Amino acid sequence: MPKPKTTFIFLLPWIIILLLFWLFPLIYSFILSFAKYSILTGEVEWIGLANYFKLLQDPDFWIALKNTSFFVLGTIPFTTILALVLAILVNQKIPLRGFFRAGYFVPSITSLVVIALVFTHLYARDGYFDFLFKLLNLSSPEKGFLFSEKTALLSIMLMDVWVSVGYYMLLFLAALQAVPLELYEISDTFGANFWQKFRFVTLPHLKPMFLFVILINTIKSFQIFIEVFVMTKGGPLNSTLTMVYLVYEQGLHKFNFGYASAIAYCLFFIIMVFSLLQMKAFGLGKGIED
Amino acid sequence: MKKITFIYLIFCSILLIFSCSQQKKNEVVLDFWQFWTDPQVKPALVEIIGDFEKENPGIKVKLTDLTWSEGHDKIVVAFASGTTPDVLELGSDWVPEFSSEGVLLDVPSEAEKIQNDFLMWEPAIYQGKIYGFPWVLDTRVLFYNKNLMKKVGLDPEKPPLTWDELLSYCKKINHLKPQAYGFGANSAERHRLYKKFLPFFWGNGGKILSDDQKTSEINSSAGKEALEFYKKLAEQGTIDNQRMLDEGFKQGKIGFLISGGWLLNDIQKNLPNLNLGVCLIPKPEKGNFSSFAGGEFLVISKRCKNPDAALKFVQYLIRKDNSLKLCKAIGSAIPSAKGSELDPYYQNNKNLLVFQEQLRYSQTSPAVPQWVYIEEIIEKAVERVMYDKKTPSQALDEAKMEIDKILK
Numbered sequence A: 001m002p003k004p005k006t007t008f009i010f011l012l013p014w015i016i017i018l019l020l021f022w023l024f025p026l027i028y029s030f031i032l033s034f035a036k037y038s039i040l041t042g043e044v045e046w047i048g049l050a051n052y053f054k055l056l057q058d059p060d061f062w063i064a065l066k067n068t069s070f071f072v073l074g075t076i077p078f079t080t081i082l083a084l085v086l087a088i089l090v091n092q093k094i095p096l097r098g099f100f101r102a103g104y105f106v107p108s109i110t111s112l113v114v115i116a117l118v119f120t121h122l123y124a125r126d127g128y129f130d131f132l133f134k135l136l137n138l139s140s141p142e143k144g145f146l147f148s149e150k151t152a153l154l155s156i157m158l159m160d161v162w163v164s165v166g167y168y169m170l171l172f173l174a175a176l177q178a179v180p181l182e183l184y185e186i187s188d189t190f191g192a193n194f195w196q197k198f199r200f201v202t203l204p205h206l207k208p209m210f211l212f213v214i215l216i217n218t219i220k221s222f223q224i225f226i227e228v229f230v231m232t233k234g235g236p237l238n239s240t241l242t243m244v245y246l247v248y249e250q251g252l253h254k255f256n257f258g259y260a261s262a263i264a265y266c267l268f269f270i271i272m273v274f275s276l277l278q279m280k281a282f283g284l285g286k287g288i289e290d
Numbered sequence B: 001m002k003k004i005t006f007i008y009l010i011f012c013s014i015l016l017i018f019s020c021s022q023q024k025k026n027e028v029v030l031d032f033w034q035f036w037t038d039p040q041v042k043p044a045l046v047e048i049i050g051d052f053e054k055e056n057p058g059i060k061v062k063l064t065d066l067t068w069s070e071g072h073d074k075i076v077v078a079f080a081s082g083t084t085p086d087v088l089e090l091g092s093d094w095v096p097e098f099s100s101e102g103v104l105l106d107v108p109s110e111a112e113k114i115q116n117d118f119l120m121w122e123p124a125i126y127q128g129k130i131y132g133f134p135w136v137l138d139t140r141v142l143f144y145n146k147n148l149m150k151k152v153g154l155d156p157e158k159p160p161l162t163w164d165e166l167l168s169y170c171k172k173i174n175h176l177k178p179q180a181y182g183f184g185a186n187s188a189e190r191h192r193l194y195k196k197f198l199p200f201f202w203g204n205g206g207k208i209l210s211d212d213q214k215t216s217e218i219n220s221s222a223g224k225e226a227l228e229f230y231k232k233l234a235e236q237g238t239i240d241n242q243r244m245l246d247e248g249f250k251q252g253k254i255g256f257l258i259s260g261g262w263l264l265n266d267i268q269k270n271l272p273n274l275n276l277g278v279c280l281i282p283k284p285e286k287g288n289f290s291s292f293a294g295g296e297f298l299v300i301s302k303r304c305k306n307p308d309a310a311l312k313f314v315q316y317l318i319r320k321d322n323s324l325k326l327c328k329a330i331g332s333a334i335p336s337a338k339g340s341e342l343d344p345y346y347q348n349n350k351n352l353l354v355f356q357e358q359l360r361y362s363q364t365s366p367a368v369p370q371w372v373y374i375e376e377i378i379e380k381a382v383e384r385v386m387y388d389k390k391t392p393s394q395a396l397d398e399a400k401m402e403i404d405k406i407l408k
Helices: A004-032 A050-057 A059-091 A097-109 A112-122 A128-135 A152-177 A181-189 A194-222 A226-231 A243-253 A257-282 B002-021 B042-055 B071-081 B095-099 B108-117 B146-151 B163-174 B193-203 B221-235 B242-250 B261-270 B307-318 B320-330 B350-360 B371-386 B392-407
Strands: A035-038 A043-046 B028-034 B059-065 B087-091 B133-139 B141-145 B181-186 B237-240 B254-259 B276-279 B291-300
Touching (some): A059 A243, A226 A243, B028 B307, B087 B307, B095 B291, B141 B146, B163 B181, B163 B221, B221 B392, B276 B350
Antiparallel strands (some): B087 B291, B141 B254
């Protein structure tokens, strides 16, 4: 057993980073959310809850909240189900299995900025998606996918599903491989078909992973920013304005750090509520037995 | 053994600290943050600074490079944390933001002496005081593709002069779509769109703010007319963000595009075969030429410990011969020093002369600290009209009300 002191020394670098770059900003921004803070001069004026009241009356905030919620609720079911399907597929003994596994995972380790830039071209007025739509005799938006208010957010969502599905596939794959093989063998002796095996053996074992995937994905999706920053800058007509983009605009363009912090804390609160609800719905802490 | 290693490490780190802080006494070091990182441009700047250091022994300049994508954020953070450089380069539309916060050094007496020798002081003036020096200027002109004009039976040597001509030319070229589009209109990409709309707005006699900068006059009939025209123009072309528009123009797919010096550089350097024409942004029948001008300004931080040395350095940088040297390396930029257009470099390049001429008709955004908000309101108004949500009259009436509220 190492001495507690030694343990502490080894943990110190991480603790310092945690305090300096994570805990301190977290608390500081919470304090700032009750102030009017001029970042250039460092003047602080305490205004109580005014930032939060302002928030409730800010139409931009509600638009951002609506768009972000739509993004979260719209992408997570697709990402989760698609990830599960892919995980089951690449878990089979199919030819080129390694190639597919790696292929689906590659977007997760590619720079999101690069992906967003490439997709900007794909979504352009004469881009690949436009061509595809014409080939299928569908009408593509006249201004291009990213510049029509009806399709801009959907386009980003589609891209996001494509980007993130590989990572969750990997998580599901790990969970699938952890299911004891004996259970399948027993099911076989009882004459269970593929669906029955999936429903009564695989799915219960995947439950903790389901919770983890949905939880992580919810938190990540609520924070969507890079895609919007690179592709649309919140436009057209605020149709892709998201919460974090609003924080960025308010903080770094208008210098309203107090207000930006208030928005950020609002987002934090929303994510917390969502996470708690999800944990409750899945019954956190309960095993697979029940 | 452990102890020896430990002592050795401490010794090394002490050595490191001392070697870093070793500095000659009486030597002034100026920290200078700037944006010229292009491998073609930076050597010219380094050379100019080298000459300055030779002329002024005892002053050393430390260069720090910033990028356009994150420079603004870095500067804000630097001011917030008190680690500001002595001298820094700011885009013209950023200057009011900082000058109004009182973090820049005001230099009235020094600037007055040389004021008449340089163009474009307006962005640096806040409440009657001068907070910066214009350095390198740029403006937006109309780029056109001569091949596309020929293709639709237009004389490529006669670019459009008036709004009506521009619109009808765009219409003709737009018939070629999807091979080519008439006008390259900016999408509602923030901090870009207003620069493309304002040339038409100003040219028609529109004014964003009243003379005392207390209220907005954006909803004048001249302004509404200009917005109506911009909408018509956007319909005769494609809507995209600036990067994609520049790309489209380089591929020969856009007939007319309002863009800046960066595109001219790019084309002259990389696509000499593109049949490019450059002209003044067309004016309305009964109006004037106009455009949006921007530029690089040099400002001195209030925290600067050696303001005299900093002033000397700034004035050296903006001197005609030095800024000319820098502008030649940049390619398309124009020195703020008056009379620089007479330099053979500009006289021998037809396209650059157009930039010089356009600059004479150009305006900058009003130097009010609330500009970031006003800019957004204008962009929203233009966007709503382009997407058929509002008529120009409705959109600008609303914009006026919103701007008035912010100016209060």
